[in-house]
C-alpha cells in the first residue's frame with residue numbers, strides 16, 4: 415500500500431478555508447461586498463504579503479491587488495525579480511471591501527483575522543511583508559506606528575515580518591518609494607539567506 419496516500423495534501427485546508435470565507439457572514443461587510451477576495455499568488459511561495467482590504471477593482475473582480483496599487487506592487491516585485499506566480503502569496507487583513515475604501519473597523523478586523531492566522535499557518539512562509547499601518551497594527555500591535563517600524567524586522571510568533579508602506583500611500587506620496595525600495599532590498603537579502611542563495615536581482 416502506498417504510504418503517501420495518508421500524507422497531508424500540500425497546503426492542506428487552504429481550499430476549505432477559502433470556501434468558508436467565500437460564504438462568510440461574520441461581519442456586516444458581507445452585505446455590501448460584490449466578491450470575497452481571499453488570496454492570490456502562489457501558495458507554495460515563501461513570502462507572504464499582507465495588505466489591508468480589497469478596493470473597488472478587487473471587490474469587482476474577486477482578485478487581490480489588481481488596481482493601481484497592484485500594478486505598482488508588480489513593478490516593485492519585478493525590480494526584486496519576484497513574481498506572484500512563483501515567489502509571493504498575497505492576502506489582506508479583511509477579505510471583503512469596506513464601503514468607500516474606509517479604514518477597517520476594529521470589529522471587522524477581529525472577525526476576519528482568524529482567516530489570516532490560519533492562512534499563515536497553512537502557507538508557513540519564511541518571510542511576511544505587511545503593507546501599511548492597518549496590516550502592521552492588526553498583526554503586531556495597535557500601538558505600532560508604520561513611520562517608525564517600517565524597514566525593521568519584527569517577529570510574529572517566530573516568523574520574520576518586514577513592515578513597509580502600502581502602495582496606495584506611494585501613489586499619494588511618491589517620495590515614499592525610496593523607503594519602500596530600501597525595505598524590499600532587505601527582503602531580497604533575507605530571501606537569499608533563508609530560501610534561495612542564488613536568487614538573482616540586478617540591483618541588490
Ligand code: SF4
Pocket residue numbers: 435438439440441442443444450508509510522525526
Ligand atoms: S470581512 Fe471577513 S469576517 Fe467580514 S464578512 Fe468578509 S470574510 Fe467574513
